[in-house]
Amino acid sequence: MQQENGVELVRxxxxxxxxxxxxxxxxxxxxxxxxxxxxxxxxxxxxSGKEGLSMALREKYAVILLDVMMPDxxxxxxxxxxxxxxxxxxxxxxxxxxxxxxxxxxxxxxxxGAVDYLFxxxxxxxxxxxIQVFLELEDQRSRLQRxxxxxxxxxxxxxxxxxxxxxxxxxxxxxxxxxxxxxxxxKLLGLPEAQLSGRGIQEFVNLSHHQEEHIAWQDSxxxxxCNAGLTFHEEFGLFYNKEKQVFPVKYLANPIHDGNRMxxxxxxxxxxxxxxxxxxxxxxxxxFDTLTGLLNRGTFEKHLHRxxxxxxxNRRGFSLLHLDIDHFRQVNDQFGHDVGDLLLQxxxxxxxxxxxxxDLIGRLGGDExxxxxxxxxxxxxxxxxxLAERIIDVLSEAFKIHGHEFFIGASIGIAxxxxxxxxxxxxxxxxxxxxxxxxxxxxxxxxxxxxxxQQQALAAMELERNLRRALAQQEFELYYQPKLELGxxxxxxxxxxxxxxxxxxxxxxxxxxxPKLEEMGRIGQLGxxxxxxxxRQLKHWxxxxxxxxxxxxxxxxxxxxxxxxxxxxxxxxxxYELPRDCIExxxxxxxxxxxxESAVATLSAFQFLGIAVSVDDxxxxxxxxxxxQHLPLDAxxxxxxxxxxxxxxEKSAEIVRAIISLAHNLNLKVIAEGVETQQQLAFLQDxxxxxxxxxxxxxxxxxxxxxxxxxxxxxxxx
Ligand SMILES: Nc1nc2c(ncn2[C@@H]2O[C@@H]3COP(=O)(O)O[C@H]4[C@@H](O)[C@H](n5cnc6c(=O)[nH]c(N)nc65)O[C@@H]4COP(=O)(O)O[C@H]3[C@H]2O)c(=O)[nH]1
Numbered sequence: 001m002q003q004e005n006g007v008e009l010v011r012x013x014x015x016x017x018x019x020x021x022x023x024x025x026x027x028x029x030x031x032x033x034x035x036x037x038x039x040x041x042x043x044x045x046x047x048s049g050k051e052g053l054s055m056a057l058r059e060k061y062a063v064i065l066l067d068v069m070m071p072d073x074x075x076x077x078x079x080x081x082x083x084x085x086x087x088x089x090x091x092x093x094x095x096x097x098x099x100x101x102x103x104x105x106x107x108x109x110x111x112x113g114a115v116d117y118l119f120x121x122x123x124x125x126x127x128x129x130x131i132q133v134f135l136e137l138e139d140q141r142s143r144l145q146r147x148x149x150x151x152x153x154x155x156x157x158x159x160x161x162x163x164x165x166x167x168x169x170x171x172x173x174x175x176x177x178x179x180x181x182x183x184x185x186x187k188l189l190g191l192p193e194a195q196l197s198g199r200g201i202q203e204f205v206n207l208s209h210h211q212e213e214h215i216a217w218q219d220s221x222x223x224x225x226c227n228a229g230l231t232f233h234e235e236f237g238l239f240y241n242k243e244k245q246v247f248p249v250k251y252l253a254n255p256i257h258d259g260n261r262m263x264x265x266x267x268x269x270x271x272x273x274x275x276x277x278x279x280x281x282x283x284x285x286x287x288f289d290t291l292t293g294l295l296n297r298g299t300f301e302k303h304l305h306r307x308x309x310x311x312x313x314n315r316r317g318f319s320l321l322h323l324d325i326d327h328f329r330q331v332n333d334q335f336g337h338d339v340g341d342l343l344l345q346x347x348x349x350x351x352x353x354x355x356x357x358x359d360l361i362g363r364l365g366g367d368e369x370x371x372x373x374x375x376x377x378x379x380x381x382x383x384x385x386x387l388a389e390r391i392i393d394v395l396s397e398a399f400k401i402h403g404h405e406f407f408i409g410a411s412i413g414i415a416x417x418x419x420x421x422x423x424x425x426x427x428x429x430x431x432x433x434x435x436x437x438x439x440x441x442x443x444x445x446x447x448x449x450x451x452x453x454q455q456q457a458l459a460a461m462e463l464e465r466n467l468r469r470a471l472a473q474q475e476f477e478l479y480y481q482p483k484l485e486l487g488x489x490x491x492x493x494x495x496x497x498x499x500x501x502x503x504x505x506x507x508x509x510x511x512x513x514x515p516k517l518e519e520m521g522r523i524g525q526l527g528x529x530x531x532x533x534x535x536r537q538l539k540h541w542x543x544x545x546x547x548x549x550x551x552x553x554x555x556x557x558x559x560x561x562x563x564x565x566x567x568x569x570x571x572x573x574x575x576y577e578l579p580r581d582c583i584e585x586x587x588x589x590x591x592x593x594x595x596x597e598s599a600v601a602t603l604s605a606f607q608f609l610g611i612a613v614s615v616d617d618x619x620x621x622x623x624x625x626x627x628x629q630h631l632p633l634d635a636x637x638x639x640x641x642x643x644x645x646x647x648x649x650e651k652s653a654e655i656v657r658a659i660i661s662l663a664h665n666l667n668l669k670v671i672a673e674g675v676e677t678q679q680q681l682a683f684l685q686d687x688x689x690x691x692x693x694x695x696x697x698x699x700x701x702x703x704x705x706x707x708x709x710x711x712x713x714x715x716x717x718x
Contacts, residue, residue: 017062020045021046022047022065024048024070038128048072049075063131075109095114167270168189169182176200176201202214222234233251234250234252236248286298286299292344317416321387322370322415323369324367325344325347331408335406339404344363347408351371353394354391411439413433413436413437415430430449433457467520483495491709492549495693496530496534500513523559539576539577551582551583560602566608569611581612586616587614589620613632613634634669635670635690636670636671643680653683670691671691672684672689673693676696
């Protein structure tokens with residue numbers, strides 16, 4: 001197989017169509033090539049029918065020019081064989097012959113499948129134009145074939161997609177009869193395609209918005225929109241499976257058009273049962289308290305807003321009860337959170353049994369509950385009080401959880417609309433304030449919100465405001481009260497006591513503002529200032545007056561929880577070039593018991609740094625010597641109450657004696673505070689108490705006065 005120019009031909013190149021010339025005489029090849037030299041095609045040449053056949057089987061030809069008269073296999077036989085083969089049967093064949101242009105041969109040529117018949121000498125123009133036509137036809141045929149191939153590929157891809165996607169696909173005709181279903185659809189509806197095909201869509205799709213209502217296909221929104229050429233989208237639709245069980249779906253319906261006519265609809269749908277369940281769960285979570293199942297704070301507040309609107313327009317009253325469990329923290333700490341959680345659930349059950357339909361109960365968080373009593377028009381004060389009493393009664397009965405039996409109780413505050421407030425916030429605050437009042441009046445009781453409480457709340461708010469200003473403007477001052485060593489009669493130290501005079505004359509004691517600052521979370525700021533101030537003062541006494549003494553600083557409970565405090569103090573002492581034993585800290589027993597773990601950690605860190613710690617107000621709190629053995633402490637300060645009662649109650653003298661002796665046994669120093677009389681001092685000296693502090697020696701005094709006192713004492717002017 002040779003191309004005329006001698007290049008071997010295997011396939012056509014550059015996408016040009018192939019033309020095969022089958023003729024036993026090479027000069028004929030040349031003649032035809034010359035005639036067709038302008039035709040854009042690749043020419044292949046065969047010198048016999050057999051060669052032509054084998055080339056045609058290997059290559060695609062747009063046209064084959066076939067000589068009729070050839071040795072061995074003539075053109076007719078070649079043509080018949082070409083027609084027998086599937087791949088060559090449609091190739092246009094043009095016979096070229098030098099034979100007589102008899103009709104008989106011509107017919108024979110057409111019989112074996114020729115598309116044309118040309119006689120030699122060849123009319124060049126006629127051959128060129130015929131070849132052009134066949135090439136054009138071939139071009140169109142191959143394009144058509146390509147398109148057909150594309151369509152088939154697309155179709156099978158789409159089919160694969162439809163069959164494998166999780167979405168159900170449902171095709172219906174214009175009458176709403178099912179014409180197509182994909183496997184996902186069959187699975188969701190529970191029937192095979194054969195049993196779905198031809199059935200009305202309304203058997204499986206609720207075409208109305210109401211579950212009970214059934215409407216005809218032509219009356220449905222789906223049909224109407226699709227018929228108008230639009231898409232129909234349903235976020236929450238209902239489908240039925242073969243058992244007529246309803247399930248939620250999200251679906252999209254698209255019309256199929258034939259020209260202007262809607263011939264069907266394709267519905268793509270998703271089963272959203274799972275999604276709906278999750279949504280419902282989320283919505284429950286958003287509305288209800290997970291532990292007790294009661295309304296959560298947010299939902300309760302919405303109801304309260306509505307209750308205010310209703311009460312406003314109906315001129316009716318209602319009550320709000322704020323319930324706080326007494327001693328819940330202890331239960332939680334002692335028995336663990338699991339028991340605490342079960343306790344909250346049991347509380348919620350007991351209270352729920354007492355409230356009536358129409359009343360609302362919510363959990364505000366922690367151990368706080370809130371109840372809205374709205375179901376009566378009059379006597380709501382009396383009803384609220386009765387309910388509060390019953391709640392306190394049922395909650396004072398024993399709780400048995402996980403083999404533990406314990407007793408709690410409840411403090412309840414009651415606010416009423418409109419007396420306690422007409423707006424949401426004031427009402428909630430009023431109920432809470434009343435609850436605090438109930439707590440501070442010994443727990444296990446209820447209190448109504450009163451004007452007086454309101455005044456107290458306002459005063460507390462004002463105190464807060466003033467304290468913020470005091471912190472910002474540094475309105476505090478340190479006073480010092482000397483500590484006398486009873487053995488030597490020398491003043492070896494003093495206690496720093498903070499003072500605040502908000503407006504010159506008025507004095508607010510540290511007993512009031514320190515807890516308030518703790519509550520405000522601002523005690524750290526004042527605490528840091530106090531320690532710094534003490535160090536500054538110590539430095540001044542040392543450098544300016546050669547006085548070296550030890551100053552005791554009171555710590556607040558929050559400071560004791562500050563892990564970094566000991567290290568900070570150590571750094572500060574270094575910064576002021578002060579020895580470690582020139583400062584000591586005082587903490588109370590209750591502070592240690594509040595968070596024993598962090599107390600032990602802080603005390604140990606102080607001990608490690610060589611900074612002493614003493615227990616203040618000893619005897620008023622837990623009064624247990626047991627824990628003292630295990631804590632790194634240096635001294636005990638006997639509470640001034642015992643000193644004051646020394647000669648009033650025999651018991652006090654015994655207690656003081658016992659404290660001194662036991663403290664010494666534990667290698668602790670003893671300081672008596674609140675010593676006001678010589679008699680008290682003498683008693684303490686006799687009993688071997690180490691130090692005394694009190695008005696007898698000196699009241700707490702400003703730094704300057706303390707300097708004079710110390711200098712006078714040193715110089716023997718006392
Ligand atoms: N009746 C009587 N009272 C005497 C006598 N000698 C001293 N006092 C008073 O007794 C209190 C002793 O302080 P405390 O027990 O540590 O009790 C202190 C302490 O717990 C706290 N506090 C005072 N200053 C500070 C401080 O700087 N930081 C911290 N965190 N708390 C402080 O406030 C409490 C009360 O402090 P103050 O009002 O200064 O009251 C002081 C003091 O003025 C006396 O002979 N008779």
